Amino acid sequence: SQQGEEDPQALSIQEGENATMNCSYKTSINNLQWYRQNSGRGLVHLILIRSNEREKHSGRLRVTLDTSKKSSSLLITASRAADTASYFCATDDGYKLSFGAGTTVTVRA
Amino acid sequence: EPEVTQTPSHQVTQMGQEVILRCVPISNHLYFYWYRQILGQKVEFLVSFYNNEISEKSEIFDDQFSVERPDGSNFTLKIRSTKLEDSAMYFCASSVEIDRGRTDTQYFGPGTRLTVL
Numbered sequence: 001s002q003q004g005e006e007d008p009q010a011l012s013i014q015e016g017e018n019a020t021m022n023c024s025y026k027t028s029i030n031n032l033q034w035y036r037q038n039s040g041r042g043l044v045h046l047i048l049i050r051s052n053e054r055e056k057h058s059g060r061l062r063v064t065l066d067t068s069k070k071s072s073s074l075l076i077t078a079s080r081a082a083d084t085a086s087y088f089c090a091t092d093d094g095y096k097l098s099f100g101a102g103t104t105v106t107v108r109a
Numbered sequence: 110e111p112e113v114t115q116t117p118s119h120q121v122t123q124m125g126q127e128v129i130l131r132c133v134p135i136s137n138h139l140y141f142y143w144y145r146q147i148l149g150q151k152v153e154f155l156v157s158f159y160n161n162e163i164s165e166k167s168e169i170f171d172d173q174f175s176v177e178r179p180d181g182s183n184f185t186l187k188i189r190s191t192k193l194e195d196s197a198m199y200f201c202a203s204s205v206e207i208d209r210g211r212t213d214t215q216y217f218g219p220g221t222r223l224t225v226l
Contacts, residue, residue, distance in 0.1 A: 044217075045215070
């Protein structure tokens with residue numbers, strides 16, 4: 001399976017702290033995408049990083065990709081209560097996305 | 110900002126009934142997808158669609174499922190005879206092609222919650 005697998009499964013942090021979650025996968029990819037899902041809601045695209053990129057930033061988000069280790073990380077800086085959600089990595093093989101089980105992030109006020 | 114829309118937001122049906130879930134992808138996108146998420150589980154790929162053909166499908170996408178692009182804007186998923194285990198959130202997604210065979214970000218709709226009784 002090519003599925004991304006996130007680590008940790010759950011993360012609880014204080015508002016203002018940084019949150020880091022990791023994703024590992026098994027086979028070669030075209031790109032890797034990170035999504036956020038609020039409870040019972042749709043998937044919101046956060047950031048896409050291509051297989052030839054190593055790092056990407058978008059606002060308070062920083063994503064890294066290490067294709068030699070088949071891993072990616074998502075860093076959310078200066079977290080806010082509104083960042084409370086589940087975060088998923090999804091690997092794109094050019095035909096479909098394969099999702100991991102996600103990291104549930106709780107930001108305490 | 111353009112977005113993928115889906116209707117209905119919630120569908121309740123009896124086991125054995127047919128359901129059609131509807132999606133309107135982003136207008137300049139050429140690749141269309143259906144995924145599902147059973148409550149508490151991972152998002153799972155069902156099928157991808159390009160140039161009026163299925164590009165790839167998963168093991169889940171058996172003969173009970175079909176997809177269609179009946180006109181220039183809609184993309185539908187039909188389940189012919191629903192089972193209890195089909196209860197899930199169904200997401201439609203679309204993407205552009207950036208060059209031959211390489212797609213870009215997949216944008217997801219808000220989902221249709223299907224409940225089979």
